[in-house]
Amino acid sequence: MNTDQHRSNPNQKWIPVLSVFIGVHLWLILPLLAQDKKKDAGPKLTVALPLVVEAGKKTKLVVRGSNLDGVTEVRVHEPKSKATLVGKPKKVGVPKDYPLDRVGDSEVEIELDVSKDAPGRTIAFSVVGPGGESNRAQVAIADDTPRVAEKEENNGFDKAQTIRVPAAVEGKIDREKDVDVFQFTGKAGDKLRIEVQAARLGSPADLMLTLLDSDKQILDSCDDFAGSPDPVLTVTLPRDGTYYLSLLESNDFGGSMFAYRLVVRKP
Numbered sequence: 168m169n170t171d172q173h174r175s176n177p178n179q180k181w182i183p184v185l186s187v188f189i190g191v192h193l194w195l196i197l198p199l200l201a202q203d204k205k206k207d208a209g210p211k212l213t214v215a216l217p218l219v220v221e222a223g224k225k226t227k228l229v230v231r232g233s234n235l236d237g238v239t240e241v242r243v244h245e246p247k248s249k250a251t252l253v254g255k256p257k258k259v260g261v262p263k264d265y266p267l268d269r270v271g272d273s274e275v276e277i278e279l280d281v282s283k284d285a286p287g288r289t290i291a292f293s294v295v296g297p298g299g300e301s302n303r304a305q306v307a308i309a310d311d312t313p314r315v316a317e318k319e320e321n322n323g324f325d326k327a328q329t330i331r332v333p334a335a336v337e338g339k340i341d342r343e344k345d346v347d348v349f350q351f352t353g354k355a356g357d358k359l360r361i362e363v364q365a366a367r368l369g370s371p372a373d374l375m376l377t378l379l380d381s382d383k384q385i386l387d388s389c390d391d392f393a394g395s396p397d398p399v400l401t402v403t404l405p406r407d408g409t410y411y412l413s414l415l416e417s418n419d420f421g422g423s424m425f426a427y428r429l430v431v432r433k434p
């Protein structure tokens with residue numbers, strides 16, 4: 168018989184006492200921790216629409232996020248540009264099963280006055296409210312690629328929206344299972360870079376991009392690229408003719424905030 172089994176550890180008698188001590192204090196501390204967390208939940212931004220603004224112009228944006236209730240100020244992170252709050256923040260519904268951190272539960276309107284000298288391809292801003300300053304949201308600054316608005320119903324090959332390359336299409340997966348199809352004419356040997364800008368601008372849309380030929384045979388497709396949910400394809404067209412581009416949301420999500428920019432141009 169191993170007598171060690173019966174030898175009691177002198178520290179063991181303290182365990183029940185310690186457990187009660189910790190238990191009692193946790194009950195006292197936990198509500199305080201929860202209160203503190205609530206107090207510290209500052210505003211958070213996800214996406215602003217439209218995704219693209221023009222330099223040298225004022226644009227009204229709807230900014231989506233969470234904890235925007237008490238927002239009192241907007242800050243632009245470009246010294247020559249300005250922004251002001253328009254109206255009051257309001258709550259918006261979050262569809263069931265949608266990730267709150269991607270869609271947000273409140274929105275506020277701002278007016279963004281982008282300096283014509285603003286450098287870079289994007290401009291960033293944040294809001295300030297109870298709990299402090301939010302993260303930075305950003306929108307794209309339009310370049311010289313012709314801007315095209317997506318036109319519904321473009322949800323099939325027979326309803327494909329015709330675009331001319333180069334083009335920067337501004338569209339939305341505006342309802343669940345929406346598929347957006349575009350067509351363009353290309354020549355054998357044309358090199359193209361086909362790029363989606365959505366998640367990187369805060370859009371909740373995780374898009375998947377497919378390039379098809381005139382027989383609707385898939386030539387290439389991309390879901391995520393370089394660590395971002397935004398797909399990019401670099402292709403050399405095999406022959407003269409019609410090509411199709413289709414865009415869909417990887418989770419079949421959709422809604423007014425599921426915006427994207429589809430840029431088709433030479434690399």
Ligand SMILES: [Ca+2]
Nearest residue numbers: 339340341347
């Ligand atoms: Ca659409």
Ligand SMILES: [Ca+2]
Nearest residue numbers: 373374390396
């Ligand atoms: Ca994707």
